[in-house]
Amino acid sequence: MPKAKTKVIRKDFTPEILVFCCNWCSYAGADLAGVSRFQYPPNMRIIRVMCSGRVDPAFVIKALKEGADGILITGCHIGDCHYISGNEYAQERFGRLHEIIIKQLGINEKRVRLEWVSASEGKRFADLITEFTNQIKELGPLKVL
Amino acid sequence: MYNDTLDYLEKIYEPDLRNLLKRCYQCGRCSGVCQLSKVQKYAPSKIIELILEGFEDRVLESGELWDCLTCNQCLKDCPEDINFADIVRIARYKMRHFANQNPDEIVAHKGIYTTISEIMSRPYITPERSLDWVPKGCKISDKGNVLYYVGCLPFFNYEFENLDSIATSTLKILCQIEKEPIVVFKEENCCGHDIYWGQGKLKTFIKLAMKNMEMFEKAGISKIVTACAECYRTFKVDYPNIFEDFNDKFDVKHVIEYIYEKWKENLIQFHNPNKKSEKIPFTYHDPCRLSRFLPKDNNIMEKVREIFKEFKDLGYDFNEMEHNQKNALCCGVSSWMNCNEKSKALRYKRMLEAKSAGDIMVTSCPKCRIHLSCLQDDFEDIASIEILDFSEFLINHIKLIKPDIKGEEKK
Numbered sequence: 049m050p051k052a053k054t055k056v057i058r059k060d061f062t063p064e065i066l067v068f069c070c071n072w073c074s075y076a077g078a079d080l081a082g083v084s085r086f087q088y089p090p091n092m093r094i095i096r097v098m099c100s101g102r103v104d105p106a107f108v109i110k111a112l113k114e115g116a117d118g119i120l121i122t123g124c125h126i127g128d129c130h131y132i133s134g135n136e137y138a139q140e141r142f143g144r145l146h147e148i149i150i151k152q153l154g155i156n157e158k159r160v161r162l163e164w165v166s167a168s169e170g171k172r173f174a175d176l177i178t179e180f181t182n183q184i185k186e187l188g189p190l191k192v193l
Numbered sequence: 194m195y196n197d198t199l200d201y202l203e204k205i206y207e208p209d210l211r212n213l214l215k216r217c218y219q220c221g222r223c224s225g226v227c228q229l230s231k232v233q234k235y236a237p238s239k240i241i242e243l244i245l246e247g248f249e250d251r252v253l254e255s256g257e258l259w260d261c262l263t264c265n266q267c268l269k270d271c272p273e274d275i276n277f278a279d280i281v282r283i284a285r286y287k288m289r290h291f292a293n294q295n296p297d298e299i300v301a302h303k304g305i306y307t308t309i310s311e312i313m314s315r316p317y318i319t320p321e322r323s324l325d326w327v328p329k330g331c332k333i334s335d336k337g338n339v340l341y342y343v344g345c346l347p348f349f350n351y352e353f354e355n356l357d358s359i360a361t362s363t364l365k366i367l368c369q370i371e372k373e374p375i376v377v378f379k380e381e382n383c384c385g386h387d388i389y390w391g392q393g394k395l396k397t398f399i400k401l402a403m404k405n406m407e408m409f410e411k412a413g414i415s416k417i418v419t420a421c422a423e424c425y426r427t428f429k430v431d432y433p434n435i436f437e438d439f440n441d442k443f444d445v446k447h448v449i450e451y452i453y454e455k456w457k458e459n460l461i462q463f464h465n466p467n468k469k470s471e472k473i474p475f476t477y478h479d480p481c482r483l484s485r486f487l488p489k490d491n492n493i494m495e496k497v498r499e500i501f502k503e504f505k506d507l508g509y510d511f512n513e514m515e516h517n518q519k520n521a522l523c524c525g526v527s528s529w530m531n532c533n534e535k536s537k538a539l540r541y542k543r544m545l546e547a548k549s550a551g552d553i554m555v556t557s558c559p560k561c562r563i564h565l566s567c568l569q570d571d572f573e574d575i576a577s578i579e580i581l582d583f584s585e586f587l588i589n590h591i592k593l594i595k596p597d598i599k600g601e602e603k604k
């Protein structure tokens with residue numbers, strides 16, 4: 049089956065994006081972005097987890113199955129994890145998820161991303177969401193028929 | 194080209210379970226032999242009785258049928274050939290769609306592998322599987338006669354080790370014997386076995402089957418060789434239920450059968466370059482899908498034993514486990530369902546049997562190997578048993594017979 053990859057940014061396409069935020073850093077970062085009124089695209093849903101290490105790759109795969117166009121996993125910067133090494137664990141698992149599952153399923157790797165956002169980086173959170181959303185818009189919907 | 198999913202569904206789905214159970218005369222034998230009943234309360238004959246008496250709703254609502262291992266021991270011993278596992282398969286579809294049940298919590302590994310299979314059923318997904326495991330010097334192609342159907346092995350690398358060697362060994366064997374390049378698909382989809390038996394998602398299964406059929410036809414293959422017990426059963430028995438002409442179009446072979454035939458045709462012989470003076474005892478674990486799950490005239494079980502007999506002179510000593518062939522014990526986690534302390538007890542029992550039969554346990558289902566070796570991390574007493582896939586076991590023991598000197602070497 050030929051792969052229909054659309055490079056054109058479709059105006060009518062609002063991607064569905066899922067963001068996992070860890071309780072201690074990135075969620076606070078998202079909060080700060082809100083409180084400081086930084087603008088970012090509204091078409092994403094945040095799921096708060098206690099630690100980025102809690103994000104089981106199965107969640108990501110299930111989200112893709114259910115139709116998410118992009119998934120962002122965020123956590124504290126390496127060294128800042130509230131649970132000491134949860135984010136390192138997340139990083140290691142994420143690497144395998146990317147390399148062995150996402151890639152082999154033929155899903156563009158850019159759709160799933162891991163980023164670190166600290167509690168003070170409200171601006172960065174907003175910029176990240178904007179940039180990620182644009183990237184997914186460029187890729188087009190996952191379900192191209 | 195093909196009619197759509199619903200037409201196919203009719204062929205693998207029976208709305209009234211009672212139609213499939215009428216012959217049951219409640220002898221109760223199935224409940225006696227049930228492998229699951231050894232570790233938890235489980236009585237297939239009682240479930241059958243309830244359904245026959247018209248309490249199907251209650252059975253479905255209780256969710257009891259998610260527990261069955263679909264090991265088919267009950268069918269093997271039933272005097273009336275009641276296929277209980279098949280009832281379970283259909284009931285799981287009903288439980289999901291009409292009783293709104295979702296077994297997510299009991300799917301092993303949080304359902305990651307079954308979800309992967311499901312994603313592959315989508316028309317917009319074209320897998321780009323790694324071919325890093327393809328051994329150097331093996332020529333592969335995307336068109337040709339003989340397909341090596343790898344199965345989900347490359348995805349299992351996510352958590353399990355050393356699985357590539359099953360694929361590498363199988364392909365090496367095929368390349369040694371076949372003259373033309375072997376077909377290996379980068380965009381291979383899952384066969385759908387786990388979706389079909391474990392998840393009750395029959396429509397997803399049909400979608401996978403249609404996708405595979407299209408791919409096979411496009412590549413122009415005529416023979417499918419697989420090293421996976423589940424893929425084999427699925428292609429051999431379940432696909433033809435959907436596509437009547439599947440078996441005419443494609444000659445499906447498990448690598449055991451393949452090697453057996455080549456051996457009988459005098460194309461290969463077995464040898465052992467590193468023969469030790471002391472014989473190594475080994476045993477064979479029959480996967481349910483290659484024993485109880487095949488039509489009665491299929492004799493893979495005997496074939497593999499005939500091959501192993503040859504190994505007597507090669508420094509090996511083949512021993513049977515206490516439960517073997519059609520009575521082999523189940524690994525307990527068929528289709529990634531029900532990995533729990535109860536099925537662990539079943540695996541432990543199996544490993545103890547293996548331990549008393551040999552140093553090596555050969556099997557021919559990658560997942561049996563995964564589940565059984567998983568237990569070795571927990572129990573030291575069984576950790577020493579080496580679990581090998583059939584292809585891995587044979588790879589260093591196969592030699593091509595050169596056509597010109599064939600006569601001499603035959604002795």
Ligand code: SF4
Nearest residue numbers: 217219220221223271
């Ligand atoms: S063994 Fe067969 S006939 Fe006997 S109770 Fe079970 S299903 Fe019925």
Ligand code: SF4
Nearest residue numbers: 227261262264265267
């Ligand atoms: S298939 Fe196996 S576990 Fe299920 S009822 Fe039959 S014997 Fe028991």
Ligand code: SF4
Nearest residue numbers: 344345384386423424
């Ligand atoms: S048999 Fe199982 S593991 Fe092998 S390809 Fe089919 S579903 Fe995947």
Ligand code: SF4
Nearest residue numbers: 301526532563564567
């Ligand atoms: S037995 Fe081990 S490998 Fe198999 S499903 Fe259970 S945890 Fe996973």
